[in-house]
Amino acid sequence: MTFTDNLYALLVLALAANLASAAYILLAIWRVNGFRRQRRAAGTFRPPVTILKPVCGLDVGLYENLRSFCTQDYPQYQVVFGVRDAIDPAIPVIQQLINEFPLVNISLVIDKTITGPNLKVSNLGNMYKVATHSYIAIADSDMRVDEQYVSSVIAPFEDAQVGSVTCLYSGTSTGGLPSLLASMFINEWFLPSVLVSAGLSEIRFGLGATIVVRRELLEKIGGFNKLAHFLADDHMLGKLISDHGYKIVLSDYVVENVINEKSLKTLFLHELRWARTIRTVEPLGHAFSFFMYGIPLALFGALIIYVTVDWNFFGIAIIALAIILRGWMHFTVSRKLGLMPGSRSFWLIPVRDILSFVVWGASFFSRKIDWKDMTFTVSNNGLMKATKGYEI
Numbered sequence: 001m002t003f004t005d006n007l008y009a010l011l012v013l014a015l016a017a018n019l020a021s022a023a024y025i026l027l028a029i030w031r032v033n034g035f036r037r038q039r040r041a042a043g044t045f046r047p048p049v050t051i052l053k054p055v056c057g058l059d060v061g062l063y064e065n066l067r068s069f070c071t072q073d074y075p076q077y078q079v080v081f082g083v084r085d086a087i088d089p090a091i092p093v094i095q096q097l098i099n100e101f102p103l104v105n106i107s108l109v110i111d112k113t114i115t116g117p118n119l120k121v122s123n124l125g126n127m128y129k130v131a132t133h134s135y136i137a138i139a140d141s142d143m144r145v146d147e148q149y150v151s152s153v154i155a156p157f158e159d160a161q162v163g164s165v166t167c168l169y170s171g172t173s174t175g176g177l178p179s180l181l182a183s184m185f186i187n188e189w190f191l192p193s194v195l196v197s198a199g200l201s202e203i204r205f206g207l208g209a210t211i212v213v214r215r216e217l218l219e220k221i222g223g224f225n226k227l228a229h230f231l232a233d234d235h236m237l238g239k240l241i242s243d244h245g246y247k248i249v250l251s252d253y254v255v256e257n258v259i260n261e262k263s264l265k266t267l268f269l270h271e272l273r274w275a276r277t278i279r280t281v282e283p284l285g286h287a288f289s290f291f292m293y294g295i296p297l298a299l300f301g302a303l304i305i306y307v308t309v310d311w312n313f314f315g316i317a318i319i320a321l322a323i324i325l326r327g328w329m330h331f332t333v334s335r336k337l338g339l340m341p342g343s344r345s346f347w348l349i350p351v352r353d354i355l356s357f358v359v360w361g362a363s364f365f366s367r368k369i370d371w372k373d374m375t376f377t378v379s380n381n382g383l384m385k386a387t388k389g390y391e392i
Contacts, residue, residue, distance in 0.1 A: 007304070007307060007308045008308060010304055010308075011304045011305065011308045011309070014297070014300055014301040014304045014305075015301060017290075017291065017297050017300075017301070018294075018297050018298055018301045018318055018322070020291050021291045021292070021293070021294045021297050021298075021322070022294065022321065022322070022325055024196075024291045024292060025292070025294055025325045025326065025328075025329055026325065027196055027199075028192035028193070028195070028196050028292075028329060029192075029325075029328055029329050029332050031192060031195040031196050031199050032191070032192050032195060032329070032332050032333055032336055033332060033336065035195055035252075035336060036252055045154070045155065045157070045158040046074065046075055046076075046151070046154065047133070047134060047135055047154065047157070048076040048077065048078070048132075048133040048134065048135070049074070049076075049077045049078070049133055049135045049136075049137055049150055049154055049212075050077070050078040050079075050080060050131040050132060050133040050135070050136050050137065051069055051077060051078065051079045051080065051137045051138075051139065051150070052080050052082070052124055052127050052128065052131065052136060052137065052138045052139075053066060053069060053079065053080065053081045053082070053139060053141060054082050054120050054123040054124055054127065054138075054140070054141065055081055055082065055083050055088070055090045055094070055141045056083065056084065056085075056088065056090070056119075056120075056123070056141070057088065057089060057090060058089045058090055058093070059141055059142045059258070059260075060174055060175070060258060060260035061142075061144070061174060061258045061260075062090060062093055062141065063093050063096070063097075064144060064258075065141060065142060065143060065144045065258060066081065066093065066094065066097055066141065067097055067100075068144045068145045068146065068149075069139065069145060069149070070097055070100075070101045070104050070106060071101075071147050072147055072149060072150045072151075073147040073148060073151065074150040074151055076133075077104075077105070077133070077150055078105040078106075078107070078131065078132055078133055079104065079105065079106045079107070080106075080107045080108075080109060080127045080130055080131060081094045081097075081106070081107070081108050081109070081127075082108070082109040082110075082111070082123045082124070082126055082127035083108075083109075083110055083123070084110075084111065084112045084119060084122070084123055084126075085110075085112065086110050086112075088110075090141075091108070091110070094108050095108070105132075107130050109126055109127045109129070109130060111123075111126035111127075113125075113126055115224070115225050115228040116225070116227075116228025116229040116384075117228070117229060117374075117376060117384040117385070118227065118228050118229065118230060118231065118233055118384060119374075120233065121224050121227045121228045121230075121233050122224075122228055124138065124224045125223065125224035125225060125228065128223070128224055131215075133215070134214065134215045134216070135154060135157065135212060135213075135214060135215065136212065136213050136214075136215055136218055137150070137153065137210060137211070137212040138208075138210070138211045138212075138213075139209065139210045139255070140208050140209065142257055142258050142259070143169065143209050143210070143255045143256065143257055143258075144172075144255070144256040144257075144258055145253075145255055145256070148253075149253060149255075152251060152252070152253035153165050153167065153210060153212050153251050153253055154212065156249040156251070157212075157214070159247070161246060161247050162246065162247050162248075162249050163213065163214055163217050163241040163242075163244065163246025163247060163248065164206060164211060164212060164213045164214075164217075164237070164238060164241045164246065164247075164248045164249070165210070165211075165212040165248070165249045165250075165251050166203075166205075166206045166207045166209075166210060166211050166212075166234075166238065166248060166249070166250060166251065167207060167209050167210035167250075167251045167253055167254065167255045168191050168194060168195075168207065168209070168250065168251075168254050168255070169186065169191070169207065169209035169210075169254060169255040169256065169257045170183075170186065170187055170191065170254055170255075170256060170257065170337045170339065171183030171184070171185070171186035171187050171257050171259050172256050172257065172258050172259060172339075173259050173260075174258055174259060174260045175259070175260040175261060175262075177264070177348075178261035178262065178263055178264050178266065178267040179259045179260050179261045180345055180348065181261075181264075181267060181348060181351065181352055181355065182259045182261045182267055182270070182271075183257075183259050184330075184345060184348060184349075184352045185271060185352065185356065186257060186259075187333045187334075187337065187339065188326075188329055188330055188333050188352070189292055189356060191333065191337075192329065192333070193289070193292065194207070194250070197285075198250050202242075202247065202248070203238070203248050203250055204238055204239055204242040204248065205234070205235045205238035205239060205248070205281075206234040206235065206237050206238035206241075206248065207234055208234045209255040209257065210251070210253075210255055211234055211237060211238070213237070213241065217241060217244065217246060220244065221237075221240040221241065221244060222240075226240065229383050229384055230382045230383060230384065231277050231280065231369060231376065231378050231382055231383075231384050232277050232278075232280065232281045232382055235281045235382075236281075236382065254337065268355070268359065269370060271355075271356075271359045272359055272362055272363060273369050273370065275359050275360060275362075275363035276363045276366070276367065276368075276369055276378065277369070277378070278363075279363050279364070280367075280378045280379070280380065280381075280382045281382050283380075286360075286363070289360060290357065290360055292356070293353045293354075293356050293357040293360070294322040294325055294326055294353065295319070295322045295323065295326060295349070295350050295353040295354065296353055296354050296357040297322070298318045298319045298321070298322035298323075299319060301315070301318050302315030302316065302318055302319050303315075305318070323349070323350070326349045326353065327346060327349060330345075330346060330349055331346075367379075369384075
């Protein structure tokens with residue numbers, strides 16, 4: 001093939017990629033529009049629930065986040081907070097909550113026992129020792145809920161075939177530009193992608209915002225020790241539950257993720273870790289996820305059009321269409337989730353798309369994961385191997 005032939009082949013690929021991107025964004029908009037955030041009336045199925053809250057350090061808004069799990073409108077629930085370090089700065093916050101809610105069954109577990117390189121899972125295993133109820137809810141420390149949370153996530157378990165319930169989450173920015181970009185990633189990429197996936201097939205994964213599981217099923221699959229060497233523990237837990245023949249339900253309850261990214265560098269590294277994690281558990285889906293980034297694809301397509309056929313108007317039209325579709329997604333998500341006015345961050349859409357595309361590309365160049373003060377490599381099956389900062 002000549003150089004010109006190669007350019008025309010590239011033009012066809014670029015146009016096909018832009019067409020696929022437009023189709024995907026339209027599908028995502030349709031799925032977001034069809035999502036219903038419902039408030040369930042209290043039913044008769046209200047079994048006792050234990051909520052496990054692993055904590056490490058002081059997240060922004062930690063007191064409000066943790067407190068929201070202690071104010072549930074639910075007859076019988078237990079809240080277990082867990083830290084690994086006896087001098088963790090979150091301990092005074094947890095003690096304050098224990099004192100504030102003497103009538104709520106709240107426990108604090110301080111235990112540095114390690115069962116694998118995933119220290120969050122080790123923490124969960126230590127906390128599980130004091131769990132008393134037959135339904136176990138797991139929620140990250142940067143999540144915030146209202147008083148109907150437990151009632152909402154426990155309701156699907158009335159169906160005996162349901163083994164687990166998981167929740168979408170929306171991002172709420174509490175900082176500057178890095179936090180705003182992080183919340184846009186969650187709201188306009190992650191949340192729609194989960195809805196698209198759930199619309200195409202039964203979900204076989206959990207989301208760290210919330211995973212609720214039957215206690216006997218958790219023990220049947222090997223407990224938290226089974227997950228301690230996996231980076232994407234939430235994904236693996238869901239897979240194991242599905243492998244045992246149980247359904248995973250995506251709840252209509254949306255958890256709030258409170259975000260405060262310190263800098264653009266920490267944002268990039270955080271999202272790079274996330275992308276490499278997704279790459280290990282969903283390699284094919286991750287490879288084709290570039291269809292979600294309509295604006296970079298449109299810019300690339302316009303460049304190829306200009307070089308090959310010089311149809312400047314057509315190239316500009318492709319860019320305009322990508323911006324319109326992304327703007328439509330942006331405002332649809334803002335309206336459906338009741339987020340801040342979308343106009344505030346509309347101008348960041350091209351920045352967000354280009355950053356996501358760069359992170360996606362960078363995720364293929366290494367399997368190294370930097371997580372807090374530790375460094376890991378991750379195998380094809382998601383197993384973690386520590387290279388720095390991990391000692392048993």
